[in-house]
Amino acid sequence: xxxxxISRRQLLIGGTAAVSALAVPAIRPGSSARAAAxxxxxxxxxxxxxxxxxxLTKYSWTPWVGGVIVHHKGQTDTWDPAANxxxxxxxxxDVQLEGxxxxxxxxxxxxxxASTASSSRARHVRPVGCxxxxxxxxxxxxxxxxxxxxxxxxARRLGDDVPSAAMVRAIRDLVGYLRQNGSAGPQIKxxxxxxxxxxxxxxxxxxxxxxxxxxxPSPPSAEVTILPRWRWGARPPREVVRVATGQRVxxxxxxxxxxxxxxxxxxxxxxMDSNGWxxxxxxxxxxxxxxxxxxxxxxxxxxxxxxxxxxxIGACFIGSDGDVTTAALRSLRAxxxxxxxxxxxxxxxxxxxxxPGNATDCPGSQLRTWVQNGMMTDTVPxxxxxxxxxxxxxxxxxxxxxxASQQKAVNQAGYVPALDxxxxxxxxxxxxxxWVQGQLNVTAxxxxxxNTEAAYLARYGGGTSAGxxxxxxxxASQQxxxxxxxxxxxxxxxxxxxxxxxxxxxxxxGQLGVSAxxxxxxDTEAAYQAYFDEGALLAVDGSFGxxxxxxxxxxxxxxxxxQWGPGSIKALxxxxxxxxxxxxxxxxxxxxNTVKAVQxxxxxxxxxxxxxxxVWGYATVTALQKALNRGRF
Numbered sequence: 097x098x099x100x101x102i103s104r105r106q107l108l109i110g111g112t113a114a115v116s117a118l119a120v121p122a123i124r125p126g127s128s129a130r131a132a133a134x135x136x137x138x139x140x141x142x143x144x145x146x147x148x149x150x151x152l153t154k155y156s157w158t159p160w161v162g163g164v165i166v167h168h169k170g171q172t173d174t175w176d177p178a179a180n181x182x183x184x185x186x187x188x189x190d191v192q193l194e195g196x197x198x199x200x201x202x203x204x205x206x207x208x209x210a211s212t213a214s215s216s217r218a219r220h221v222r223p224v225g226c227x228x229x230x231x232x233x234x235x236x237x238x239x240x241x242x243x244x245x246x247x248x249x250x251a252r253r254l255g256d257d258v259p260s261a262a263m264v265r266a267i268r269d270l271v272g273y274l275r276q277n278g279s280a281g282p283q284i285k286x287x288x289x290x291x292x293x294x295x296x297x298x299x300x301x302x303x304x305x306x307x308x309x310x311x312x313p314s315p316p317s318a319e320v321t322i323l324p325r326w327r328w329g330a331r332p333p334r335e336v337v338r339v340a341t342g343q344r345v346x347x348x349x350x351x352x353x354x355x356x357x358x359x360x361x362x363x364x365x366x367x368m369d370s371n372g373w374x375x376x377x378x379x380x381x382x383x384x385x386x387x388x389x390x391x392x393x394x395x396x397x398x399x400x401x402x403x404x405x406x407x408x409i410g411a412c413f414i415g416s417d418g419d420v421t422t423a424a425l426r427s428l429r430a431x432x433x434x435x436x437x438x439x440x441x442x443x444x445x446x447x448x449x450x451x452p453g454n455a456t457d458c459p460g461s462q463l464r465t466w467v468q469n470g471m472m473t474d475t476v477p478x479x480x481x482x483x484x485x486x487x488x489x490x491x492x493x494x495x496x497x498x499x500a501s502q503q504k505a506v507n508q509a510g511y512v513p514a515l516d517x518x519x520x521x522x523x524x525x526x527x528x529x530x531w532v533q534g535q536l537n538v539t540a541x542x543x544x545x546x547n548t549e550a551a552y553l554a555r556y557g558g559g560t561s562a563g564x565x566x567x568x569x570x571x572a573s574q575q576x577x578x579x580x581x582x583x584x585x586x587x588x589x590x591x592x593x594x595x596x597x598x599x600x601x602x603x604x605x606g607q608l609g610v611s612a613x614x615x616x617x618x619d620t621e622a623a624y625q626a627y628f629d630e631g632a633l634l635a636v637d638g639s640f641g642x643x644x645x646x647x648x649x650x651x652x653x654x655x656x657x658x659q660w661g662p663g664s665i666k667a668l669x670x671x672x673x674x675x676x677x678x679x680x681x682x683x684x685x686x687x688x689n690t691v692k693a694v695q696x697x698x699x700x701x702x703x704x705x706x707x708x709x710x711v712w713g714y715a716t717v718t719a720l721q722k723a724l725n726r727g728r729f
Contacts, residue, residue: 143185146192163283164271166304168296258299264308272311275385282357282383284309289646289656291633305656320430320479322380322388326499328360329629331368331622332545333375337397339406346408346444347432348401348451349467351459353674355653356384356415359630360391362651363414365728366675369701373399378412380431386423388431388479394438403453408446409435417460422474429471430479445471497621499525502544505552506532549618571597574616577624578604582635607636609702609722623726632724638714647724665690672697691716701728 259267274280286304287295296304303309352363364376371377377399378391391412392398400410411431413424436442447467448458459467466472497505503515506528515528526542533540536551569577572591578600579586587600598614605612608623627633632647642658649656654667662684669690672678678693688710695716698704704719723729 143188145189163281163285164274165285165287165289166267166296166300166309167287168300257297259303264303267303268309268311271309275311281359282385285650289650292635292643320386320388320427320477322390322431322479322481324390325393328389329625330361330376331364332543333392334368335374339395339397341395341439343406344409344435344439344443346404346446347435348404348408348410349428349445349447349459349463349471350378350400350410350412351416351420351463352381352412352414353416353458353460354414354671355651356419357650357653358414359727360389360414361626361630362727363412365701367399369728370676370697371399375399378410380409381412381414382424382427382431383414384419384421384424386421386427388427394435394481401448401451401454404451408451409443413459413463417457417462420460420462420466425466425471425473426475426477427479429473429476432471433476434479434481497544497549497618502529505544505556509535509552509556546618569616569621574601581607581627607722607725609636609704609719609726626726626728630727632721632727634721634725636718636721636725638718638721640712640717640720644717644721644724648720648729651724651729660686668694676700686712694720697729698723702726 271280271284275282284304286301287293288301352358354363360376360381363378363381367373367377368375375396376391379393379396379398379400380391381389383389391410394409398405398408398410400412401408411428413420413428415424432443432445445467447464448454449456449464450467500517503517503525506525507514507517509532511528511531515525529544529548530540530542532552533542533548536548536555538547538551570591571593572589575587575589575591575597578597579589581604583600583603587597601616601620602612602614604624605614605620608620608627610619610623632644632650634644634647640660645660645664646656646658648654648668649658649664652664652667652671654664665686666682666684669678669680669682669684672690672693673680673682676693676697678697680690680693691712692708692710695704695706695708695710698716698719699706699708702719702723704723706716706719720729
C-alpha cells in the first residue's frame, strides 16, 4: 500500500456528504484568505477511506448555530505517539473502522482531527486533520448545533500528553478555516462540555478553555451577506407590524450586554419568553466576526428603543462593552449604508442611550464613541440582502414543523413538481408552502404556523390525541429520538405505539421540561430541536455538579472550569440583571436574593412553576437543567 507523504499542515477528507461545504481550493500563503495558515485538503481517496454506509445529507446540519468541539483519540493500543509518522493514513483508517464497528470512544468516526507524530530521536510535528465524517452527525451529543466539527488528539494516556505548539496552531488554523468556509459558529468546546467523558484530556482541554484555539480575526471579506432567519433557526413571530420605508429616519446601534458567544436564538428566547415580546427586538444583529443576522428585517417594527421602533432601524452588536471588534464595526457601517439604500435617503446615525426617553448605557462606551465620531471604519464591505423570497418573517424552521416536514406535507397535498425533501429552505420550498396555504384558505405568507397546521390537519388528517403518530413525527421517529436522549433500556424502533413508547416519550418530555402528556406535538418538537441545537445536553437529576456548573458558566460568560465560586456568581448576577431586570448587587454572594432571581427567571423562561422562596434545592436545580437543555436560560 503506497502512502502519500505529508510534508506540511494538511487536512484529510474523512467524510462524504458533508464535504461539499468545505471542498474548496486550499488556503495557501498569499491567498485572499488567512495568509498565515497553510490548510490543504487531502481527498479521501488518498488515505483509502471506505465509503459511507448511508446517505448522510438527510440529517439536520446547523454548524452556524454552534461551532467546534475538540476531542482526542484517547488511550489506544494501535497508536504510539513515538512511532514514525508514515503510518498516519493507516491510523485514520483504523479510526474509521472503529466508528463502523462501534468500538471507538464515541462509537462513531471523526469529523476533523489534528494529530501529532514524533520520531524516536527528535520531536518533529506534522499536524494533519481528517475532514468531517458524516457519520458523526448521528452522534446526538455532538452534532447538530456544533456542525460536527471536532478534533482528535492521539494521546497514549488519557490527558497526559501535552499538545505541541504546532498542533495547537493547526487546530487554531482549522477553526478559522471552518468558520470562514464551513459556516461554523463561534463556540469552541471540549467533548466533556457536552457529554460525560474526560475527553479531550486535561492538557488539551486547558487550551480549549484558555482561548488559545481562538483564531485571529479574519481580514475583511469582499462582501457581507445578511444571514436570514431560517439560518439561525428563528422561532416564528407572534405578530408582525409592517413599517413603510418613508417612516424611517434613523439607524440605532445597540449592544446585547451578553457574552459575545450568545446565539441569536438565545437572544430571541429572552425577548419572547422573559420580556413577552412578539419576536426578537432588533432588526439586525452583528457578531464579533462581522456576521450579520436578520432579526425583524428592514420593514418590520422593532422593539429596541422605546418610542423609536417605527422611526429607527435597530442594529445590535452581540457582546458587551470591550468586546467590539474591527470586523463588527465594518459590518455595522456596511449595514448602515445598506439601510440608506433601502429607504432611499440618509438616516441619522444614533445609539440607544442617545434617543429621547431611553436612559441607558447601551451600547457601551466603545460603540457610543464610535457613533459620536461618525461611525468611521477603515473599510466598508458591500452588503447583500437575504433572498427576498424568505420574507423576513420567520420562514423555514418553525416550532410546528421542520423544513423537511413542511416539504413532505406540501408534496402530500399534491404539489407539482414535487419538492426535494432535503430540509433546506429556499425559494422553491417557500413557493410550495404558500401554494398549500392557498389550498387551505389561510394567509399565504410562507410561514407554517399554528393556523396552517390546524387547517392542514383538518384537510389531510394525520393527528391523534392519544399519542403515537402525530403531524410532527412518526412513531418510529419518536422512538429513535427517545433513545438518542439516552433512555434506558432503549426502545425497540418498530413503529408500534404501546405502553413502553408512551413511557419513553413522557420521560423525554420530562427531560426537556415540557408537558409530559405522551403526545409529540409542536411544543415537544421545538424543545427537542433546541436541546440539540444549543442546549446543554444535561442529565436532569437535580445535582448541581460540574457539568451543570460548566453549562451555566458558558451561558453567563464566566470562566468555564466547573467550579462554583464568586466569579461565577457575579457572572450569573450580571446575566440576570441584563435579561430579567433582576436589580441584583453584583457582589459574588450566593444568597436568597440571587436564588429568588434565578427562580423568577426560570418561571418566565420555561414556565417552571417554582415557588420564589430563595431555597436552592432539587426543584430549582432540575428546572435550571431543563432550561439549559432548551437553550432558555
